[in-house]
Every structure is written in C-alpha cells, then in structure tokens.
Amino acid sequence: MKFMRYYFGVLIFMLVCFGCKEEHVPIYDLVLENGNVIDIVTGNIEKKNIYILDGRIAKITAVNKEVTFKSEQIIDVSNSYILPGYWDNHVHFRGGDSLIEANKDFLKLFIANGITTVRDAGGDLTPSVLEWRSQVNAGDLVGPTIFTSGPKIDGHKATWAGSLEVENDSDVNKALDTLQKLKVDFVKIYDSQISGKAYLQTISEATKRGMITSGHMPFSVELKETVESGLGAVEHLYYILKGSSSEEREITQAIINKDYGFWQSMEKLMATYQDTTAQNTFQLLNKNNTYVVPTLHIGDVLSYLDEENHDNDAYLKIMDEGIIATYEGRISRALNSSVKAREDRKALNTFFKKLTKSLHDANVKLLAGSDSGAFNSFTYPGVSLHKELEAMVMVGISPLEALQTSAYNGAEFLKKESDYGTIELGKIADLVILNANPLDDIKNSRKISQVIKGRQVFKPEIIAIEMNCIECIVQ
Numbered sequence: 001m002k003f004m005r006y007y008f009g010v011l012i013f014m015l016v017c018f019g020c021k022e023e024h025v026p027i028y029d030l031v032l033e034n035g036n037v038i039d040i041v042t043g044n045i046e047k048k049n050i051y052i053l054d055g056r057i058a059k060i061t062a063v064n065k066e067v068t069f070k071s072e073q074i075i076d077v078s079n080s081y082i083l084p085g086y087w088d089n090h091v092h093f094r095g096g097d098s099l100i101e102a103n104k105d106f107l108k109l110f111i112a113n114g115i116t117t118v119r120d121a122g123g124d125l126t127p128s129v130l131e132w133r134s135q136v137n138a139g140d141l142v143g144p145t146i147f148t149s150g151p152k153i154d155g156h157k158a159t160w161a162g163s164l165e166v167e168n169d170s171d172v173n174k175a176l177d178t179l180q181k182l183k184v185d186f187v188k189i190y191d192s193q194i195s196g197k198a199y200l201q202t203i204s205e206a207t208k209r210g211m212i213t214s215g216h217m218p219f220s221v222e223l224k225e226t227v228e229s230g231l232g233a234v235e236h237l238y239y240i241l242k243g244s245s246s247e248e249r250e251i252t253q254a255i256i257n258k259d260y261g262f263w264q265s266m267e268k269l270m271a272t273y274q275d276t277t278a279q280n281t282f283q284l285l286n287k288n289n290t291y292v293v294p295t296l297h298i299g300d301v302l303s304y305l306d307e308e309n310h311d312n313d314a315y316l317k318i319m320d321e322g323i324i325a326t327y328e329g330r331i332s333r334a335l336n337s338s339v340k341a342r343e344d345r346k347a348l349n350t351f352f353k354k355l356t357k358s359l360h361d362a363n364v365k366l367l368a369g370s371d372s373g374a375f376n377s378f379t380y381p382g383v384s385l386h387k388e389l390e391a392m393v394m395v396g397i398s399p400l401e402a403l404q405t406s407a408y409n410g411a412e413f414l415k416k417e418s419d420y421g422t423i424e425l426g427k428i429a430d431l432v433i434l435n436a437n438p439l440d441d442i443k444n445s446r447k448i449s450q451v452i453k454g455r456q457v458f459k460p461e462i463i464a465i466e467m468n469c470i471e472c473i474v475q
Helices: 002-019 097-112 126-138 169-182 196-208 223-229 238-243 248-256 262-271 275-287 296-303 321-326 328-336 339-361 383-394 399-413 442-446 460-466
Strands: 030-038 045-053 056-062 074-076 081-084 086-091 115-120 145-148 187-189 213-215 233-235 291-293 430-434 448-453 456-458
Touching: 030 430, 081 399, 086 097, 086 383, 086 399, 097 115, 097 126, 097 321, 097 448, 097 460, 115 399, 115 430, 126 145, 169 196, 187 196, 196 213, 196 223, 223 238, 223 275, 238 248, 238 262, 238 275, 238 339, 248 262, 262 339, 275 339, 296 339, 296 383, 321 328, 339 383, 383 399, 383 442, 399 442, 448 460, 456 460
Parallel strands: 030 074, 030 081, 086 115, 115 145, 187 213, 213 233, 233 291
Antiparallel strands: 030 045, 045 056, 081 430, 430 448, 448 456
C-alpha cells in the first residue's frame, strides 16, 4: 500500500509540473522602446516599441502594452523619431584601382548619414563593389546594402572606363549575359556613344529578361520610344525636358544630322517647352510606371562652380587626394567656359527645379539620388542625399513626400518592397533614429541619433571621430 501511495504521489507531482510548465519568453536581439514611429506612407506618428530578431522586425507594439521578453540590448528612444533607413538612389563607386580604398571609405559616410541602402549606378570597380556587397550583407563590413548595376552599357569608345560596349544585337545579348552572370540588381545604360538603335534594343531585351533598367538617353531617340521600350527610370532631367518640347522630333533629327549637339540643344528645348506636351509626357511616364531621378543638388553644385568656394567644406577635408583630383575636370570646364555658357547653365538649373515640381504635381514617381562619387565635384557621399531632399522641399514638395522618394520609392523601383521601404512586421530592420521630427523641417533628417542596420547599432558621432571629421555630423 505504501508503494502504491508513493507512486500515486509521484504521478500527481508530474501532472502538476506538466500543468505548470513555464510560459515561453521570446528573446530578441534588440528592442527599441518608446519611439515616435513615422508611417512613411501617411505621415502618421505613433509611439511604439520595435522588437528586432535576426535582422528583421519581429514585433511592433504600442508602448502601453505589457510584453514579456528578453533581449541582449534595449534602447530607450523616447522623444526620438524613427524612419526607414534612407536610400540614396544614385551613387557611383569608380575611379580605377588606385581609388578602391577611397571608395570603400564612402561606405562609413553613408551609414553616418543614416543611409542604409545605396543604388550604385555604374562604375569601373565592379569586383570590389560585389565583394563589399557580400561583406555588408554578411555583417562583416560597415556600410549600406548595395544594389548595383555593375558596369554601364554604352557604345564603342565609351566615355566611362569599364563600360560594356554594344553596337549590334549580338553585343547587346553578350552584355546582358555578362550582367546576369554578375548577378547585378539592375541595368544602367549611358548615352555617350551608344546608337539609338542599340539603346532601344538594350532596353527591350533587358525587359524581356525581367531585368530592371535605368539610364541616360541618347538624343538621337525620342523619350516616348525610350519609355515604351521599357526603361524603368530616367536618370537626370535633360531627357524629361526633351520629351516636354513641342519640337522634340525636329530637335532629335537635327542632332542626328549633327547640326548641333547635346548642350547646344538645351536652349532650344527650354524655349519650346510646352505644358500640353509636358503633361502628355508625364501621363506616359505614369502609364508605364517609369521613375525619374532629378538629381537637383548636384545641379546646384555644378552650376555654381564659378562662384562658390568649397575650400572650407567639412567633407572636403576627409576626401582622399585621389578623389579630389577627379574634381578638377568639371571645375576647369566651369571656370574656362564663356559668360553665356555659365548663364545658360544656371538658367537650365532653375528650369529643372520647376520641372521637378511639375513632375511631382503630375504624380510621376521620383527617386532621391545624389550622384555622389568621384568626378562629381563637391558632391559628397552621405550628406548629399540630405541636400537632395532639402532641394526637393525647396521646390515645393512636402517633407513627407520628399522622404518617400528615398527608401519607399527606392524599394518599390527595385521590387524590394517586401523587405524594405516601410517599418512593418517581417521587414529588414534598417532604421534611422532622429532627435527631431523631419516632417516639421526636412533638415531634421540629418539630426541622427543612431542608425540600426539589422542587429547592428551605429552612432554617427563615433564614425565621425574615427574619420576625423566631427564637424561632418549635424545635430
């Protein structure tokens, strides 16, 4: 009987233990508490806690909701504002092997400025860029996620080193085969030497292969042809201006006949800009879901190289001497140009600001891109993206809409919206934490407290100290 009572007691104890099994407590890598989370789509702001696991947003709760959890790191972000990490949708890594390390240094500058993703629009350092892309993705290198086009596609005797040169259909197919083997994220087409026929064929064939395209446009073709061939994004506004001219066809033929060239056509295009034609062009862009990258900030910089002194730029002090040397070409051309050429450049720059506002008002999708990198004088990696956003607001675009042209539109353009672009459950935890509300003043986009990239946390001032440029960080 004793034994029966003993075993009966053991059985009861086991049943009680199983019934009282400890509830599972979730463990997160990082938790951000009490943050003002900005909905990049609506502009609504709510106080929330964000839970991050394995580099993704695993949970989002209201701050007053009790949640049991464990975490290696908990950061109180009270009084701070949280946005998706910024995207710079047009940068360049280039300049030859001697500038590989100088270009690699740009990566930290992007992170220090809250830029967690860049779209590399072609250069001559493809092996290095692909290596950096892998290292960043593995968490072994401090830098933004890199989506790259690899080498540009252009014609014979292309302007930019490293370009894939195409003249016929066979060349086009070989070039695209090469890019697909490199596993590039999109195709970038340049216009220095490519023929109109090869250009349109490149777009059409890339589109058939399911590849995303963006680029310049040779003036030997019309914008309508380009858009209808499948071009995904138009880089810069020269080509939008051409498609808004009531005499685009005549000007195109004159350029084919070599009556005048690219720059000489600008005055004629501005003079023949017609609102009806422009609105038709904007509708065409919308119909084909074609994006436009205005690159306003670099337009401001290059248009005033003859007037502005950049000697005291904080970022200039940390640029590699080799990078600075690449600035000389544009500076020299600006200083040696005629008075009329300088005036025309400034007039075109002013016109482009109005054109950007018109595109925005017509609901054409814009992408914020700085065009930073070697050869583009005083257009510094990182900070230039913020100046691009400020330039958009200056033309009449709201701070929220300007911010949407960065990560939100960038992710949609590259078809990465399932992972990036908004702060939502399951998305990659690329976040920027600000000390002030950027919807009140776009310049607050620079007031960065911390940058979250997956499970990594970066403080801009630490990076600035490492790079010996504490004055580079705006608070």
